[in-house]
Amino acid sequence: MGVSYSLRLLLVDSNPVSHKNLLTMIESQGLSVSSVSSLNEAQERLESEDFELVLFELSDVEKRTRDFISKIFEENPSMIAVGLLNHSDRDLALQSFDLGVYECIPRSIQSSEFERMLVQWVELAELRAQVKLLTQVDRNEHGAPKIIGNSVEMNRIMALIKKIADYKTTCLIEGESGTGKELIAQMIHQSSSRSSEKFIAINCGAIPENLLESELFGYVKGAFTGAEKDRKGIFEEVNHGTLFLDEIGEMPLALQAKILRVLQEDEIRRVGSVASISIDVRIIAASLKDLAQEVKVGRFREDLFYRLNVLPIAIPPLRERKEDIPELVDFFVGKENQKLRMKVRGLDLDAMSAVISYDWPGNVRELENAIERAMILTTEEWIGVEHLPNFVHNVFLHKRRRVTDPDPEEEDTLSIKEKTRTMEIDLISKALEVTKGNRTRAAKILEISHRSLLYKIKEYGLVDVFPASGRPRSFTEE
Numbered sequence: 183m184g185v186s187y188s189l190r191l192l193l194v195d196s197n198p199v200s201h202k203n204l205l206t207m208i209e210s211q212g213l214s215v216s217s218v219s220s221l222n223e224a225q226e227r228l229e230s231e232d233f234e235l236v237l238f239e240l241s242d243v244e245k246r247t248r249d250f251i252s253k254i255f256e257e258n259p260s261m262i263a264v265g266l267l268n269h270s271d272r273d274l275a276l277q278s279f280d281l282g283v284y285e286c287i288p289r290s291i292q293s294s295e296f297e298r299m300l301v302q303w304v305e306l307a308e309l310r311a312q313v314k315l316l317t318q319v320d321r322n323e324h325g326a327p328k329i330i331g332n333s334v335e336m337n338r339i340m341a342l343i344k345k346i347a348d349y350k351t352t353c354l355i356e357g358e359s360g361t362g363k364e365l366i367a368q369m370i371h372q373s374s375s376r377s378s379e380k381f382i383a384i385n386c387g388a389i390p391e392n393l394l395e396s397e398l399f400g401y402v403k404g405a406f407t408g409a410e411k412d413r414k415g416i417f418e419e420v421n422h423g424t425l426f427l428d429e430i431g432e433m434p435l436a437l438q439a440k441i442l443r444v445l446q447e448d449e450i451r452r453v454g455s456v457a458s459i460s461i462d463v464r465i466i467a468a469s470l471k472d473l474a475q476e477v478k479v480g481r482f483r484e485d486l487f488y489r490l491n492v493l494p495i496a497i498p499p500l501r502e503r504k505e506d507i508p509e510l511v512d513f514f515v516g517k518e519n520q521k522l523r524m525k526v527r528g529l530d531l532d533a534m535s536a537v538i539s540y541d542w543p544g545n546v547r548e549l550e551n552a553i554e555r556a557m558i559l560t561t562e563e564w565i566g567v568e569h570l571p572n573f574v575h576n577v578f579l580h581k582r583r584r585v586t587d588p589d590p591e592e593e594d595t596l597s598i599k600e601k602t603r604t605m606e607i608d609l610i611s612k613a614l615e616v617t618k619g620n621r622t623r624a625a626k627i628l629e630i631s632h633r634s635l636l637y638k639i640k641e642y643g644l645v646d647v648f649p650a651s652g653r654p655r656s657f658t659e660e
């Protein structure tokens with residue numbers, strides 16, 4: 183899902199030989215690790231740093247060890263805690279599981295075995311960290327996330343959200359990467375009567391099949407090797423709230439069947455159990471892929487597709503709703519100003535024209551990143567084209583050149599984009615002629631916002647042709 187964090191591991195071992203061994207094996211896996219040789223030191227580290235994984239020596243379950251284990255979960259309730267035993271001691275291991283320890287291994291474990299287990303812990307820790315990250319974001323924001331955009335498409339989506347928020351209807355959000363699928367999912371949750379309950383998002387494509395199943399549904403003791411005690415899954419965790427299944431198109435077919443069952447029966451079964459647990463969870467799914475197409479080629483279950491598709495929300499790519507760009511830009515500039523304690527006023531007209539001309543294949547996320555970068559680069563009040571990434575800048579120069587020296591071959595183009603451009607230039611010119619250059623009235627006639635008219639005038643290089651007031655110089659007879 184591209185959550186950018188690096189997993190941190192804390193190693194606590196007072197035995198110099200095994201300490202060195204374990205450290206070497208962990209580092210060879212490219213993990214960032216802090217290592218200490220006593221529980222006391224470990225306690226301090228836990229307080230001052232964040233970890234997702236802790237390997238600690240476990241010689242008893244006396245008070246001191248118990249306190250240490252509770253400290254671990256106090257600092258991070260989703261920590262993967264692994265006990266290092268001197269020799270295999272089943273009773274001790276079982277007692278520690280009751281305290282929340284995930285697994286116990288002998289200190290002298292073989293490196294191949296250790297690496298295999300480490301990979302599993304890391305995958306699980308990543309999944310839990312993602313879930314934690316998302317619930318935190320949600321909690322910090324108090325209330326609905328801000329969704330910017332006044333285009334017809336966005337207004338339609340916002341109206342739809344309001345209408346459906348309170349029903350338990352399943353939604354399927356489709357849209358290219360970075361179009362705001364997750365944001366819309368959060369908005370639906372926040373606008374619903376479930377808003378005080380949890381919102382958990384998981385990326386179905388990022389988690390191996392067997393882990394995904396047991397994390398979603400939980401498991402009972404003995405369900406598989408390593409399942410030493412019962413564990414609640416995400417469905418139970420998010421009960422009464424909203425579960426966002428991102429990239430559902432990546433979900434293995436077998437698991438799709440199980441999700442369908444949840445949707446139909448409102449109940450789940452933990453892995454390894456026959457007992458049903460009833461749950462009340464709203465599911466919102468998202469996909470980058472065209473799921474209807476995935477159904478055709480047999481990679482997605484048709485029945486699940488129809489079940490999810492009761493309420494499809496298609497977020498158009500940013501290039502198809504360019505009128506949202508100015509407002510998004512202002513929003514991101516404001517956000518960065520706060521974050522960086524800056525006082526940038528915005529994009530100058532050239533820069534704004536450039537961001538409007540560019541097609542943003544990475545959509546809103548790419549735009550947000552470009553603004554963030556520009557804010558860091560600029561030392562002035564206004565961001566200029568020189569602060570934007572090169573490709574944005576180039577598209578702008580290219581388009582401006584084409585407006586001033588029309589390409590003779592353009593006459594027989596079949597490109598909708600080019601034709602639209604020519605048509606827009608033509609309509610805007612006519613509107614400005616009719617209104618004698620009055621842009622407010624022209625915008626009304628054209629049925630676009632005043633603001634987008636200004637940007638279009640600039641984008642198409644009509645500024646000099648149609649000065650802000652007065653009769654325009656002849657343009658149509660170019």
Ligand SMILES: Nc1ncnc2c1ncn2[C@@H]1O[C@H](COP(=O)(O)OP(=O)(O)OP(=O)(O)O)[C@@H](O)[C@H]1O
Pocket residue numbers: 328329330331357358359360361362363364365366470546547550
């Ligand atoms: N309409 C919008 N208003 C404000 N911010 C937006 C909007 N759309 C997207 N964003 C921001 O753009 C970024 C990407 O959005 P989000 O993660 O929801 O997209 P996504 O469709 O889930 O992307 P991906 O498919 O890559 O996971 C986020 O930082 C989000 O806050």
Ligand SMILES: [Mg+2]
Pocket residue numbers: 363364428
């Ligand atoms: Mg997403």
